[in-house]
Amino acid sequence: MQPLLYDIIDRHHLHNMLETFYQCINLPIQILNEKGEILDSFGQTHAYCRIFKKFLPVNESCMKLHANASKLAMSLGEAYIFSCHSNLNHIVFPLSNNNILLGSILAGPFMMDQPDSLTLSNLGKKYSIPTTSLLEMYEEADTLPMFEPARVTYISRLLYYMCSGLVTDGRNQFVLNHNKFLQQSEINESIQTYKASANINNKGYPYDKEKALITKLKTGDTESSKELLNDLLGYVFFAEGSNLEIVKTRSLELCSLLSRAAIEGGATSDSVLKINNQFLRSLQSINTLDDLCYQLQESVEVFTQCMFNYIPTKNNEIIKEAIRYISQTFAGNLTLEDVASHVHLNPAYFSTLFKQSTGSSFKEYLNMVRIEESKRLLINPEYSIIDVAMAVGFMDQSYFSKVFKKYTGLTPKQYR
Structure with missing residues (x-):
């Protein structure tokens, strides 16, 4: 039975794409299914890995690790660089459709610094690897591909440019997940800042940032508006916890504030009313904080756009x-x-x-x-x-x- 991945993406196209990557970068690369099983590959399994796998417990299999890394990459919305059980580095790029993982592309293994005898020694203790096998691994480690961190970043980007368009729906979901991840990172940074403030309880709601948000919205500064919005959401999470209904109520208040700012900034009342109605409808079906925050962030962008739509x-x-x-x-x-x-x-x-x-x-x-x-x-x-x-x-x-x-x-x- 043909893997689901090949029902969506042409097998020969993927094969040729991986071969091109391998010939250019000289880094082993594989196509995996959603379970982490290898469907196609270029580059031989390295001797270092062959030695190490003899001592790897069944419940810590490479296949399981690769499948989990693929799922994490899909949730992060970006290519994911990770270290395996034997401390070797890999890059995984998920292939998904409608937020369902079909498989992934895995590049590696490689190293980003010189082999460390202490690291190998610790590895030997953890997996009960005899000294003779550790010495063999140490010798083989010198022949592993070696890339500086900056080049690893470029290889990661190359995988994105090669693979992100393979599944249109998957790419859209990939970008959405990535944007949500970035927003949640900003909100979490805001929460930590408020937690670190000794006098937070005395400061109360940051109205100064709310007014700054209005100013940035009126002047068309979308990026600064989003940053301030996420800071305010961070305060709401810090003060109210993760109660979805309370955060929804605060989001409605923020949406109302943005509506007034948009009208004052030149948007027509009709366009603002449509945005508000759309936000209210979407609010009924939202059941996660991530989706709620992202919907509110998108509203900021739409409010800004509608203020400038009247420009010829x-x-x-x-x-x-x-x-x-x-x-x-x-x-x-x-x-x-x-x-x-x-x-x-x-x-x-x-x-x-x-x-x-x-x-x-x-x-x-x-x-x-x-x-x-x-x-x-x-x-x-x-x-x-x-x-x-x-x-x-x-x-x-x-x-x-x-x-x-x-x-x-x-x-x-x-x-x-």
Whole structure:
């Protein structure tokens, strides 16, 4: 009976691909099924492995280890570099369809540093390997492929470029898993930061980061928005634990906050309403924290996009780049000429184009960005009003107060 993997991917295509890899890299490579059994291979089993396998317990088989490594690689969403029972390195790339593991591609074994007699000695104690066999392994270790860590990274990337398109659905799931893994890493880092803070209970909810999230969203800085969102989610997990229903409630509050920010940033109420409805519908079927966090992160990206959809397609990228540049440099002595030069346009033409595309003049938009950032800084009582004014690009406190009141209806002191 033909393996399921070959029902999805052409056997000859895989065979030729592996042969090409082996001839170019000179590193043994295998195709495994979902159980870790070898379906095809290039390169001989190394003598080092042949000696070691004689002493490997049945319940610690290479096949079992490779299958488990393949599953982990699929969950991580990336090629996985790991060490086997005998301390040799391998790279495994999962082949999946609709989040079902069909098999994997395994490259190795190889070493990333010189053989260590102490490591082999410890290996001998763990698996009761006699001295004569250890000496043979030590001699054979010198003939194993040796790659510097940097080159291993490139080989790992090469496997990704070769294999990620083999199964379209698998690639989509692979990318999704990878993105979820990265997001959860950021959230976990945030949780650890809050845990390490001695005064966390006195600080309460980080409203300053919530306001910073709004500012970044309005200025089209998607990546910074995602980072701040994950930081806030980290706080929610730290303060509330892993209760899915409580986190759903907090997510609805965050979605509502993002909705208001998107509308204030120029998105139409209809588009925001559609995003909200979609999020609410998806919330009903979500049953894991990973999926919930990722859905909220995707909403940030969609909210940002809908704020800039009104920009004419012809000038979309130019204006987006100008807005990104403003969001990065607003605190300095930024001028219309500076931004026009950055996007390689004549200042007068850029001024007209910016007004037509955003509905605001350059000066109005710059002031809006500065005021949004000043709101976040004013929360901190350690900063004086003049400090806040200068930090966001206003060199005159009275002018700052005048502009602030124009945009908010309050003076900086009243807002604080």
